[in-house]
Every structure is written in structure tokens, then in C-alpha cells.
Amino acid sequence: MLIAHLSDTHVRTGPLAAEPAANLHQALGRILSMRPRPDCVVITGDLCEYEYTGVYADLRALIERFPLPIHLTTGNHDSPADLIDTFKGTAFLGATASTTYSVDYPGATIIALDSNRPDSPAGFLGAEQLAWLDDTLAQRPGVPAFVCLHHPPIALGIPFLDGMRLEDGPALGEVVARHPHVARILAGHVHRVIVAPFAGTIVSTAPSTYRQSGLRLHDAEPPGYLAEPTGYLLHQLLDGNVVTHSVVASHAGAVLAGF
Numbered sequence: 001m002l003i004a005h006l007s008d009t010h011v012r013t014g015p016l017a018a019e020p021a022a023n024l025h026q027a028l029g030r031i032l033s034m035r036p037r038p039d040c041v042v043i044t045g046d047l048c049e050y051e052y053t054g055v056y057a058d059l060r061a062l063i064e065r066f067p068l069p070i071h072l073t074t075g076n077h078d079s080p081a082d083l084i085d086t087f088k089g090t091a092f093l094g095a096t097a098s099t100t101y102s103v104d105y106p107g108a109t110i111i112a113l114d115s116n117r118p119d120s121p122a123g124f125l126g127a128e129q130l131a132w133l134d135d136t137l138a139q140r141p142g143v144p145a146f147v148c149l150h151h152p153p154i155a156l157g158i159p160f161l162d163g164m165r166l167e168d169g170p171a172l173g174e175v176v177a178r179h180p181h182v183a184r185i186l187a188g189h190v191h192r193v194i195v196a197p198f199a200g201t202i203v204s205t206a207p208s209t210y211r212q213s214g215l216r217l218h219d220a221e222p223p224g225y226l227a228e229p230t231g232y233l234l235h236q237l238l239d240g241n242v243v244t245h246s247v248v249a250s251h252a253g254a255v256l257a258g259f
């Protein structure tokens with residue numbers, strides 16, 4: 001089982017639309033060139049910037065040509081209602097009309113959570129969604145589960161971004177700790193590759209396919225966003241373990257497949 005983990009695509013409309021769309025296309029082209037090909041792709045939120053009108057249609061036009069399954073989660077920049085309106089019933093939302101869903105693969109369960117809250121850039125899941133997660137994890141206890149959401153549930157050392165992390169991270173941790181088959185928490189939001197232990201498992205944040213955040217560890221000022229190399233994570237189930245590779249997509253020598 002191979003899972004390609006992308007994040008923070010920040011696709012937009014208007015005169016600045018080209019760069020994030022081209023960067024996402026490049027990352028997907030890099031994925032498609034791999035052998036073996038990943039079983040699926042997960043994009044952990046901030047799919048778009050803030051302009052919702054038409055942006056999800058543009059995103060769909062780009063990613064529905066891609067031949068591997070892609071599963072989407074919301075971020076703080078997203079609109080869950082508009083996302084559902086564009087992608088309901090498709091594999092992008094696990095064939096549901098919800099931004100909270102699961103997809104059963106023979107080797108893994110992909111679980112998407114919606115941490116978007118309309119009034120804040122911070123994240124929140126709430127009791128109802130956590131109860132659904134608890135029930136969903138209980139249904140396939142022998143299969144590794146990947147819990148995907150935008151906001152990291154713990155502080156990661158960049159104070160500005162830690163100030164807008166998942167607010168009910170401890171409650172998520174209580175659920176996850178009851179299910180030792182949770183192989184990873186896959187998150188985004190911080191636009192950097194960061195790894196940390198959490199509730200008996202590991203949190204992995206993917207880089208942005210658009211721009212990376214500065215490594216500003218010392219105060220709560222915005223970290224700034226840099227044109228560092230873009231890329232994604234590749235999570236591989238191997239001998240009962242999960243190994244995570246970091247893949248750079250934007251360097252000039254990257255092998256790209258067209259789609």
C-alpha cells in the first residue's frame with residue numbers, strides 16, 4: 001500500500017491562478033511517474049485560496065483527468081459547502097456528499113475529517129465527528145488506518161501556526177489512543193514536513209505543493225512563505241510498519257508523467 005500525501009495546493013482563480021495549478025499538476029505528474037504507482041492520493045486541505053466561485057470547478061477540471069484515486073479534505077481556506085457542491089458522489093469525497101468520510105482499501109482505511117471552522121483559521125472537529133471517527137475506526141480493527149485532516153492536533157514549534165492548530169486535539173488523541181491500528185495522522189496547514197508522536201501514533205505534515213512556510217521557531221509573527229522546493233510525502237506500508245518518504249517535485253530533474 002502506497003499513499004501519496006499532498007497538501008495546501010491553494011488553487012485560485014484570476015490572474016494568479018497559473019502558479020498553484022501548475023505546481024499541483026507537476027506534483028501529480030511526479031506521482032504518476034513512480035513505479036509502483038501509489039494506490040491513492042490524499043490532499044489534506046487548503047485546496048483553494050479564498051475565492052470559492054468557480055475555483056473548485058477549476059480544481060476538478062485539473063484533477064479528474066488524473067488516473068489514480070484522489071481523496072480531499074477541507075482546510076481553513078476551504079468552503080465545505082462549495083466543495084461538496086462540486087465533488088459530491090465522487091471518489092474525491094469517498095463517494096459521499098460529506099467532507100467526513102472513509103474509504104476502504106484492502107490494505108488500509110483512509111479516513112477524512114473536516115477540521116474547517118467558518119469563524120477562525122484554527123481547526124475544530126467537535127464531539128459528533130469524533131464519535132463518528134471512533135465508530136469508523138472500530139469497524140476495521142485489523143487494518144491500518146490513516147486519519148487525514150488539515151490541522152495538526154499538537155503544537156509543532158512554529159508559534160504563529162501553533163496558534164491556529166486543532167483546538168480539540170486532546171479529544172482527538174483520546175479517540176486515537178483507543179485504536180492502535182491508527183498508522184498515521186496525516187495533516188497539512190504548516191506548509192512544511194514535520195513529524196511528531198501523537199496518542200500512540202505519529203503525525204506527519206506534508207509540504208505545500210504551492211509555497212513553504214518559513215521555519216520561524218521563535219515568536220508568534222507570521223513565518224512568511226518561501227519558494228522552497230515543493231513536494232509531497234509517500235507513506236508505504238512495509239512489513240507491518242509505515243515508512244514515510246519525502247519526495248521533491250519541483251526540481252528541474254524530476255521525472256514527470258503527463259496526464
Ligand SMILES: [Fe+2]
Pocket residue numbers: 008010045046075189191
Ligand atoms: Fe495552507
